Amino acid sequence: GRIQERQGTVALCPSPCHCEEDGIFIMVDCSEMGLSTVPISLDPLTTYLDLSMNNISEIPPRAFHRLHLLSELRISGNQLRYISSQALQGLHNLKVLMLQNNQLERLPDDAPWDLPNLLSLRLDANLLSEVPPAAFEGVRSLRHLWLDDNSLTEIPVAALDSLPSLQAMTLALNQIKHIPDYAFKNLTALVVLHLHNNHIQSMGSRCFEGLHSLETLDLNYNNLQEFPVAIRTLSKLQELGFHNNNIKAIPERAFVANPQLQTIHFYENPIQLVGKSAFQFLPKLHTLSLNGATQIREFPDLKGTTSLEILTLTRAGLSALPLDLCEQLPRLRVLELSYNQIEDLPSFYHCSSLQELGLQHNQIRRIESSTFKQMTSLKALDLSWNIIERIHPEAFASLFSLIKLDLTENRLSSMPVGGLGGLTHLKLRGNEELFDAFSPDQFPQMRVIEMPYAYQCCVYGTCDGYKTAGQWDTEQSSTTEDLQKRTVSMYPIHGDTHYDPDLEEFQQEIEESKLQTSVHCTPTPGPFRPCDSLLG
Amino acid sequence: QHKQISGVSSGCQQGGCLTCSDYNGCLSCKPRFFMHLERIGMKQIGVCMTSCPPGFYGTRSPERNTCTKCRSECDSCFNKNFCTRCRPGFYLHLGKCQETCPEGLVRSDTQRECV
Numbered sequence: 026g027r028i029q030e031r032q033g034t035v036a037l038c039p040s041p042c043h044c045e046e047d048g049i050f051i052m053v054d055c056s057e058m059g060l061s062t063v064p065i066s067l068d069p070l071t072t073y074l075d076l077s078m079n080n081i082s083e084i085p086p087r088a089f090h091r092l093h094l095l096s097e098l099r100i101s102g103n104q105l106r107y108i109s110s111q112a113l114q115g116l117h118n119l120k121v122l123m124l125q126n127n128q129l130e131r132l133p134d135d136a137p138w139d140l141p142n143l144l145s146l147r148l149d150a151n152l153l154s155e156v157p158p159a160a161f162e163g164v165r166s167l168r169h170l171w172l173d174d175n176s177l178t179e180i181p182v183a184a185l186d187s188l189p190s191l192q193a194m195t196l197a198l199n200q201i202k203h204i205p206d207y208a209f210k211n212l213t214a215l216v217v218l219h220l221h222n223n224h225i226q227s228m229g230s231r232c233f234e235g236l237h238s239l240e241t242l243d244l245n246y247n248n249l250q251e252f253p254v255a256i257r258t259l260s261k262l263q264e265l266g267f268h269n270n271n272i273k274a275i276p277e278r279a280f281v282a283n284p285q286l287q288t289i290h291f292y293e294n295p296i297q298l299v300g301k302s303a304f305q306f307l308p309k310l311h312t313l314s315l316n317g318a319t320q321i322r323e324f325p326d327l328k329g330t331t332s333l334e335i336l337t338l339t340r341a342g343l344s345a346l347p348l349d350l351c352e353q354l355p356r357l358r359v360l361e362l363s364y365n366q367i368e369d370l371p372s373f374y375h376c377s378s379l380q381e382l383g384l385q386h387n388q389i390r391r392i393e394s395s396t397f398k399q400m401t402s403l404k405a406l407d408l409s410w411n412i413i414e415r416i417h418p419e420a421f422a423s424l425f426s427l428i429k430l431d432l433t434e435n436r437l438s439s440m441p442v443g444g445l446g447g448l449t450h451l452k453l454r455g456n457e458e459l460f461d462a463f464s465p466d467q468f469p470q471m472r473v474i475e476m477p478y479a480y481q482c483c484v485y486g487t488c489d490g491y492k493t494a495g496q497w498d499t500e501q502s503s504t505t506e507d508l509q510k511r512t513v514s515m516y517p518i519h520g521d522t523h524y525d526p527d528l529e530e531f532q533q534e535i536e537e538s539k540l541q542t543s544v545h546c547t548p549t550p551g552p553f554r555p556c557d558s559l560l561g
Numbered sequence: 562q563h564k565q566i567s568g569v570s571s572g573c574q575q576g577g578c579l580t581c582s583d584y585n586g587c588l589s590c591k592p593r594f595f596m597h598l599e600r601i602g603m604k605q606i607g608v609c610m611t612s613c614p615p616g617f618y619g620t621r622s623p624e625r626n627t628c629t630k631c632r633s634e635c636d637s638c639f640n641k642n643f644c645t646r647c648r649p650g651f652y653l654h655l656g657k658c659q660e661t662c663p664e665g666l667v668r669s670d671t672q673r674e675c676v
Contacts, residue, residue, distance in 0.1 A: 101611035126611040193639040
C-alpha cells in the first residue's frame with residue numbers, strides 16, 4: 026500500500042485500490058473491487074476517492090474525518106440505506122458527492138450533513154420518498170442537485186429553502202402530483218429545473234414565483250390538464266417543454282411574459298384550441314409546431330415573432346392564409362400546412378428563404394403567376410391531393426432551386442414546365458385529364474417521375490424502343506447484367522491504339538452514364554400497358 | 562483535479578451489465594444504470610455506469626438511461642445547455658462557459674470560473 030517516500034512521509038494507497046499522484050496529493054480508485062467496507066488507511070492528502078460499484082452497506086462514523094482536502098467522493102452503486110451526519114464529518118473541502126444508485130430511504134433530519142463547500146450532490150436512483158425540512162441546512166453552497174428517479178410524492182419545499190445558490194436541479198422520474206404556490210420561492214439563482222416523468226396534474230398559478238433566473242423548464246411526460254399559466258413569472262425562460270401531457274387549449278397571449286423563449290415543445294397533447302394571439306411577441310422563437318388542433322379556424326397572429334424558421338400547422342381548420350404571411354415571417358425556411366381546408370393561396374413573394382412548402386391535402390383550385398414568384402430558395406413543393414385545375418404558364422418560372430414537385434391527385438389537364446429544369450422528382454399520378462408526354466430534354470436532372478399513364482413513360486426508354494402493342498414480346502425489362510453489357514458496349518475500349526484509359530475514370534463514366542439513362546418512370550409500360558396511347 | 566480514473570472494467574465482468582458479449586461488452590444495462598458506448602480503437606464497447614464519463618451528461622427516462630455529449634467548451638455538464646465545469650481557457654458563470662466574464666467578475670484560472 027506504499028506509494029513513495031516524500032520528505033520523510035509515506036503516502037498510503039489502501040489495498041487493493043489503485044492510486045495516482047496529483048502533485049503532492051493522491052487520487053484513489055477503489056471502484057468495482059468487491060469491497061464491503063470503507064478502507065481505513067486513507068491518506069490525508071487524498072483529494073479524489075472513488076468507492077463506486079462495491080458492496081458497501083454502511084459508512085461508520087468519522088470514516089473520512091482526516092480527509093480535509095478531499096474534493097470528490099464517489100460512493101455510487103453500493104447498498105447504502107442511510108448515511109448519518111457523523112459518517113461525513115471532516116469533509117470541509119468536499120465539492121462533489123456522488124451517492125446515486127444506492128438504496129437510500131431517508132436523509133438525516135435532526136443533524137444534517139455538514140459539507141459547507143459542497144457544489145454537486147447526486148442522490149438520483151435511490152428510494153427517497155421524502156426530504157426532511159432540515160436535510161440541506163449544512164450544504165448551503167450547493168449548485169447542482171440530482172433527486173431524480175426516487176419515490177418523492179411532493180416537492181420538498183421546506184428543504185429547498187436552504188439552497189439559495191442552487192442553479193440546476195432535477196426532480197424527474199418521481200411521483201409528484203401537484204406543484205404548490207411558492208414551491209421554489211428561495212431558488213432565485215435556479216437556471217435549470219427538470220420535472221419530467223412525474224404525475225403532475227395541477228400547479229398553483231404562483232408556483233414558479235421566485236425563479237427569476239430560470240431558463241429551462243421541463244414539464245414533459247406529466248398529466249397536466251391545463252396550460253401552465255404559472256410560467257408568466259419566468260421572464261428569462263428560453264426553453265419550455267410540456268409535450269406528452271393532457272392539455273386541450275393554449276390561451277390567448279400565452280407566452281406574452283416569456284419574450285426570451287427559443288423553443289417550445291408541446292406535441293402529443295390533445296390541443297384543440299389555440300388563442301389567435303398565443304404565439305405573439307416571441308422574437309427568439311425559431312420553431313413552432315401545431316398538429317391536430319382541429320378547432321383552429323384562423324391562422325395565428327404571429328406579430329413580433331419574427332425569427333420563426335420552421336412553422337408546422339397541420340390537421341387544423343384553416344381555410345385561408347394571411348396576405349402578409351411572408352412579411353410577418355421573413356426567415357421562414359419550412360412551412361408545413363397540410364391537411365387543412367385552404368382554398369386560395371396568397372403570394373409567397375416575400376418568403377425568399379423558404380425551402381420547403383407543404384400544402385398537400387387542401388382545397389386549392391388554381392395557381393396564379395404570382396403565387397410562387399421569386400421563391401428562388403424553394404426546393405420542395407408539395408401540392409398533392411388538392412383540386413387544382415389550372416396552373417398559370419408562368420407559375421414556376423422563377424423556382425430555380427426546385428428539385429421536388431408533387432402534384433399527385435389533382436385535376437390538371439396540362440402543366441407548365443418553364444422553370445422546372447432542375448427537377449429530380451416529379452409526381453403527377455392521378456391527374457386523369459393529363460395526357461401529354463414530357464420529353465426528357467425538358468427535365469435533364471430527372472431521376473423519379475410518376476405519370477398518370479404508362480405510355481407517358483416510354484419517352485424514358487423504359488420499354489425497348491417505342492414499340493406498339495402488337496410488337497411487344499414477353500421478354501420483360503432487362504436484368505442488371507444485360508444493362509452492364511449494353512453499357513460497356515457503349516464505351517468500346519480502343520484496343521489497338523494503346524489508349525489505356527485510367528480505370529477509375531472509366532468506371533466513373535459508366536456510373537454517370539447509368540445515372541443519366543436510369544430515370545425511374547412509373548407506371549412502367551408492359552404487355553397490358555402498351556407504349557402507344559390506347560386513346561389515340 | 563477531477564480526473565476520472567476509469568474504474569469500470571470492460572467486457573462482461575462489469576457490475577452494471579444485464580446482457581453482454583465479450584466482443585461488444587454490455588448490450589443492455591441493469592435498471593437505473595447509464596448505457597455508454599466507449600470507443601476503443603475501431604471497436605465500440607458497451608459500458609454500464611452509475612454516472613456518465615467526463616464530458617457527458619446523463620438523462621434518465623422510464624425506458625432507458627443515456628449519456629449525451631456536453632457542449633464542446635464544457636468538461637462536465639448538467640444538461641446540454643448547462644455546464645458545471647469548463648475546459649481550460651473558458652470560465653463558468655451560471656452554467657455557461659465563456660472566454661470572458663461579465664462586468665464585475667474576474668477570471669479564476671484555477672477554478673476556471675468567473676469569481
